[in-house]
Amino acid sequence: MRLSYEGRLVSYEEFLRWLQASKAFATEIVLSRFNIALPSLPTPKSLLLPQREELYHFLWGKREWKVIPLPPASEKVLLLLAPCEAKAVVHVLDEVFLKNAPPDSSYVVRRENLTLLVVGCTFFEATCFCTRVGGHPLSWEGGNCFALPLPFGVYLEGEGPEGRALEPLEKEELEKLVERLAKEALKPLPEKTPEYLYSAFEREVWEEVAWGCLNCGACTFLCPTCFCFDLALEGKLRGAMVRTWDSCMFPKFTLHASSHNPRANPLQRVRQRVLHKFSYFPLRKGKFGCVGCGRCVLACPVNWDIREAVERVVSCAL
Amino acid sequence: MTLREGARKLLEEKSVQGVLGYKRGSLPFRTRPYLFRNPQEVEELVFTPFCGTNLARYLLRLPGDFGKVAVVAKGCDSRALTVLVREHQLKRENLYILGVHCPGMVDWRKLAQWKDLKESEVAFEEGTILIRGVPHPLSSFLEASCKRCRYRSPLEYDILLGAEASPFPFEDHLAALWRLPKEKRWEFFAQELSRCIRCYACRNACPMCYCKECFAESHKPLFIHPSPTLRDNFVFHLGRAMHLAGRCVECGACERACPLGIPIATLFLAVAEIVREHFAFEAGASVEAPAPFVTYREDDPNAFIL
Amino acid sequence: MRCEGTYTPCLLPIEEIIEETRDIKTFRIRRPEDFVYLPGQFAEIFVPGVGEAPFSISSSPTNPTFLEFSIKRIGSVTQALHRLNPGDTIGLRGPYGKGFPLEELLGKNLLFVGGGIGLAPLRSLINYVLSPEHRESFGEVFVLYGARTPGDLVFRWEFPSWEKRKDLTLCLTVDEGDTSWSGRVGLVPNVLQEVFTRSCANWVGIVCGPPIMIKFTIKALREMGFEARRIITTLEMKMKCGLGKCGRCNIGPYYVCQDGPVFSYEMLVTMPEEY
Structure with a gap:
């Protein structure tokens, strides 16, 4: 869904008043661009797939075990997030937890309670690459409403406070912005990227690509699309089944009880992360599993850059 | 001789199989570790105030039959190498230490407030950092561990290259923390550690964390739950602090690696400080000094030792 | 089988345990009426206080009264299972995966x-x-x-x-x-x-x-x-959810828990050798 130009303009004050009336959160990307006093989230998935979630309790009572399902704690929330982050929710998380049957019962509740306010981007940062993976700085696909901070006020589409129509000059400004962004945008990755990468699974280039990675989980934990989780029990005679984020970067992620490990070596784990986002997920769902927010690039302690990795392997496969 | 010339010479003479150093990263002010294998690549070798990654970490991952490798080493890197040699993780004869004087490592996150800042717009002069021509005191941009660094130049090296770096004041940010009552200190750590997402970046960046299986990820026995509760975050970080007592080389790699900016090095620096005080020992500062936790002396002055 | 919550198991008593070998036992559980499955499918067995693991169902769906799981003692969950006696309770969720074609x-x-x-x-x-x-x-x-x-x-x-x-x-x-x-x-x-x-x-x-x-x-x-x-x-892979969500049992683009565990060799040769 792209800008219709048919939206309305509200003043910053009015916009803030509306936010304050709702239970609003903003992701750090949005907060760093938009100076609003809202509680911040390191990544939008922390609302939908909290890092720690008790799924059910169990306890030993009066000679028998009991299992007590826990309905997810959830309330209506307004989340301000960048277009790439909204895409992560709609294209990836919804795909896995809603559309892939059966839907995840706690995700369903939290998702229904979530209103996505997509905040458009007026510039690209050094880490941004949304347009390489089919995104756009002004797209609000899947969102409930769209806000764009402009010098003369906040341009709004979808749900939200009333406002006035744009003046012709203001509309012109907006068009200029769209034009500038189009000029600055990076080209999309080749259409066959998922196939190219898949065909390069066994190439030696992965040695070189995977070299610097420390195999920590900073990238995957902060990634808005990484959804892998662990189910880990807590307690003996009473306790909980806890769902918590897990990472394909961790050596024990795929460790069998028999001690066999199909991805025992760091190279295999790096390859898994790249291919899951740029090959496996797209081959299944027809869209990239990466939204180009650049968080992983920024968070990486050693500046391991997934953009370079994809380009390097694709160039080998071509 | 410059660092590049030194590295090139080693590769040309084939006296090493590779030079472990830094090259420019994909973002301004970021550098990344790189193993230079041939002399033509050396053009890309850099050493700037943004080369914080402790390279000793990467030596542990080289294949056993790699042969001799040269490594660029600041003071803290050289301390890490010394400890790793003593702990039989590396062989000194397989190392060629290219010592460099450390100018103090700058926290690139602190430059984020200048929008679109380019590397060419930042310069360093004695004790100051010039950002778009405006001087600022360098010390306020340094990483926490660097501010209280005692050994900026390497203690152990095969060749020492480059110019000596200008001094900056020793600033002990731990002192303020020590002065706080116990409860306040606990509160400080509790607040910081409650943010930890246990991505293990700190551990994986640490040159001293080379256990094949970390206690934090052990299933049998299970020491901590994989989900990050404050309690288990404490167990993880305190457990690591105990493992690092007398071994931490105060490089600050952990803090630099933290994606959430938790000042985690504080904990390890504090432990190093305790070891310094009670055992007059600094990890990796001397090749011979006995390491406190693997040394038994009958005449140990400490009353708590039987 | 219907339970409240996607990952919540239903508790069932073990009816009978057959000692197959020194490290394999077959556990027989009364089959819940709504547990409809095909040969080749698997289920997650939950041992309270210990954990959960996936096991293939070794009984035939034509058996209306019992479900059987034949389990080798390898990890912590299987060890705990082997310590159980008839009458003890386990949790069950499933069936999962595609069975034989x-x-x-x-x-x-x-x-x-x-x-x-x-x-x-x-x-x-x-x-x-x-x-x-x-x-x-x-x-x-x-x-x-x-x-x-x-x-x-x-x-x-x-x-x-x-x-x-x-x-x-x-x-x-x-x-x-x-x-x-x-x-x-x-x-x-x-x-x-x-x-x-x-x-x-x-x-x-x-x-x-x-x-x-x-x-x-x-x-x-x-x-x-x-x-x-x-x-x-x-095939066998490390699994947690059994529902194609937790992300660990993939071989290339296929999830063993959802697209498998049964695969034809024709399919297998197109998959990366990472299992």
Whole structure:
């Protein structure tokens, strides 16, 4: 869904008043661009797939075990997030937890309670690459409403406070912005990227690509699309089944009880992360599993850059 | 001789199989570790105030039959190498230490407030950092561990290259923390550690964390739950602090690696400080000094030792 | 099976435990009415206070009263299971995964090749095929089953009922015999080429066992002329959710828990060798 130009303009004050009336959160990307006093989230998935979630309790009572399902704690929330982050929710998380049957019962509740306010981007940062993976700085696909901070006020589409129509000059400004962004945008990755990468699974280039990675989980934990989780029990005679984020970067992620490990070596784990986002997920769902927010690039302690990795392997496969 | 010339010479003479150093990263002010294998690549070798990654970490991952490798080493890197040699993780004869004087490592996150800042717009002069021509005191941009660094130049090296770096004041940010009552200190750590997402970046960046299986990820026995509760975050970080007592080389790699900016090095620096005080020992500062936790002396002055 | 919450198990008592070998036991549970499954599917078993793990169902869906799981003692969950007694409670959620492609097997002769505990998922299909309501839909049945030693053979209590039948050939082998063993000695893939001497036309090979046994059995089947699409195997990967969500059991773009665990060899060759 792209800008219709048919939206309305509200003043910053009015916009803030509306936010304050709702239970609003903003992701750090949005907060760093938009100076609003809202509680911040390191990544939008922390609302939908909290890092720690008790799924059910169990306890030993009066000679028998009991299992007590826990309905997810959830309330209506307004989340301000960048277009790439909204895409992560709609294209990836919804795909896995809603559309892939059966839907995840706690995700369903939290998702229904979530209103996505997509905040458009007026510039690209050094880490941004949304347009390489089919995104756009002004797209609000899947969102409930769209806000764009402009010098003369906040341009709004979808749900939200009333406002006035744009003046012709203001509309012109907006068009200029769209034009500038189009000029600055990076080209999309080749259409066959998922196939190219898949065909390069066994190439030696992965040695070189995977070299610097420390195999920590900073990238995957902060990634808005990484959804892998662990189910880990807590307690003996009473306790909980806890769902918590897990990472394909961790050596024990795929460790069998028999001690066999199909991805025992760091190279295999790096390859898994790249291919899951740029090959496996797209081959299944027809869209990239990466939204180009650049968080992983920024968070990486050693500046391991997934953009370079994809380009390097694709160039080998071509 | 410059660092590049030194590295090139080693590769040309084939006296090493590779030079472990830094090259420019994909973002301004970021550098990344790189193993230079041939002399033509050396053009890309850099050493700037943004080369914080402790390279000793990467030596542990080289294949056993790699042969001799040269490594660029600041003071803290050289301390890490010394400890790793003593702990039989590396062989000194397989190392060629290219010592460099450390100018103090700058926290690139602190430059984020200048929008679109380019590397060419930042310069360093004695004790100051010039950002778009405006001087600022360098010390306020340094990483926490660097501010209280005692050994900026390497203690152990095969060749020492480059110019000596200008001094900056020793600033002990731990002192303020020590002065706080116990409860306040606990509160400080509790607040910081409650943010930890246990991505293990700190551990994986640490040159001293080379256990094949970390206690934090052990299933049998299970020491901590994989989900990050404050309690288990404490167990993880305190457990690591105990493992690092007398071994931490105060490089600050952990803090630099933290994606959430938790000042985690504080904990390890504090432990190093305790070891310094009670055992007059600094990890990796001397090749011979006995390491406190693997040394038994009958005449140990400490009353708590039987 | 309906439970509140996607990952919440239903608690069920163990009816009976059969000691199969020194490290394998079969657990028999009363089958909940709404537990509808196909041979080859699996379920997650929850041991309160210990954890949860996926196991293939070794009983046939034609058995209306019981569910059976044959479980080898390997990790913490299986160790805890082995310590349980009849009457103790376990949690169950499932069934998960795709079972054997029954449609494709209709009218075919079936060659089952199992190794060790790998017979468990095959047994579900064997008993399904042998059941009076389905027997006519399938052709001949040939079962080759091997284990390390005679003491490692599972379901020995059931073999007499199979051997009695005229429509099934059962052939047992062990890697290493002992004084009690008068049967065949030899590795499954080698024995396979000795004992299965028929033309492979209209036969489908269904293989399950340890990875190395699967690998060499498939090789043998290929040499014997089996087409890639006529070889079926079931795979094992580390799993948590069983629902294609937790992200760890993928082999390339396929989730073993959702697209498998049953795969044809034709499919397998297109997948990266990372399992």
